Amino acid sequence: MTMTDTAPAAASRWTAQWRELYNEVINTGLCTGCAGCVVTCPHDVIGYEHVEGKYKPFHLEEELGLDNCVHGFGEGGGCTTCTRACPRFRQWEPEADNHLFGRVRNPDEMAGIWRQLLLTRAADPEQHEKGQDGGFVTAMLAWLLDNNYIEGALVSGVEDDDAWKAKPQLVRTKEEVIATAGSRYTYCANPLALRDAKEAGLSKLALVGMGCQTSSPPVMWDRKAGKVSKPFLFNIGLLCSKTFDDAIFPELFEAKYGLKKQDMVKMNIKGVFQIWMKDGSYHEIDLKECHQWTRTGCKHCPDFAAEHADISTGGIGKDNDWTLTIVRTPLGEEVINRMIKDGVIIARPAQEDEVAMKLLRTLSIVSRRRWPEWADGAPSVGVPPPKKKADAAPAH
Ligand SMILES: Cc1cc2nc3c(=O)[nH]c(=O)nc-3n(C[C@H](O)[C@H](O)[C@H](O)COP(=O)(O)OP(=O)(O)OC[C@H]3O[C@@H](n4cnc5c(N)ncnc54)[C@H](O)[C@@H]3O)c2cc1C
């Protein structure tokens, strides 16, 4: 063996299990409720309630204690799958960065690492109309299905009796993709739809989700979570400042403004909360009024730009009907180039929209400032100190 100045890093074994996850992430407020640990647990002992005020994993074998999972112990080491899947556990940001990009983000890369910044829209009028912004995500899922990249996608549908109550859903056809287009601003743990995909025997999936969800597959790949991480082939991120509790509908929109949930046809956030009603009326609500309904799991989240997706998408900028599209990985670039060539989307450089570029940076900084000092330092690297009132920046 040749001696060098730099000794190889000592190999260390991943031993962290449910106890560490509970004490370092769930019980400290870092948990976003993404459900990554829930869907990957090979022993099915992590519960999750997809309802207001919950959105948090818990140990099903209560008699053993909140942080005690018997599968985490054992001869030669126990089960460690939950910590391997958690995108808020310890050094999650550099691990996912290194796995996807071969390096960690530079201190100035507030919105993460990217290859192309575009504004896109679906060429198909129905996809464009049904989509939240440019309908790009809908067009991409349809294209991925058509071209056999995926067999299904984990997205957000809505309950049969409530068009604004989001629920995780597996989609397998272009019709289902169109039916689940648009944004709901309450939380939806899309990874939970993995169970339906497994039951259906699908192994090639896209995950659509906010950054808290799309960082999970890359950390799993990096931490060698094994076969649970294999079905996630394509990761589509949604830019996100926060989600709201479902109670915002009755307690603010209806109680103060008389806007009933069942009469709403569309909502968006562009500096203000925008609501369109069935009777054709349009309403704007100051975001400051909405803050008290911010979902607890979002309060420490540092990732506005969904930094670990293949492609991340948002609606910031001058226009309402284009999707800001951040192409991050070689796979994302391959797909977007083929979609442009096939004529299924229209694309132009995002740098043309200076407002969008500025907001992308500002909102990424605002989110990073929420990451607590006592947690792993990586998400805070390079974050400039707040200027006066910087935290009051708009959500879009
Ligand atoms: C909770 C939330 C907050 C967001 N905040 C911002 C923001 O602050 N700034 C910004 O620029 N963009 C934000 N976005 C992204 C933006 O609203 C659009 O989703 C994005 O621009 C893609 O637009 P599109 O027309 O291409 O998507 P579409 O073609 O309409 O597809 C949207 C996809 O998102 C899925 N989806 C809808 N609601 C949810 C949900 N609650 N959870 C998980 N998946 C969902 C749908 O099932 C669909 O697959 C947010 C999105 C969500 C869901």
Ligand code: SF4
């Ligand atoms: S952040 Fe996600 S993976 Fe981590 S503990 Fe919470 S629900 Fe589980």
Ligand code: SF4
């Ligand atoms: S702010 Fe958005 S990305 Fe962050 S935890 Fe909340 S829903 Fe997830």
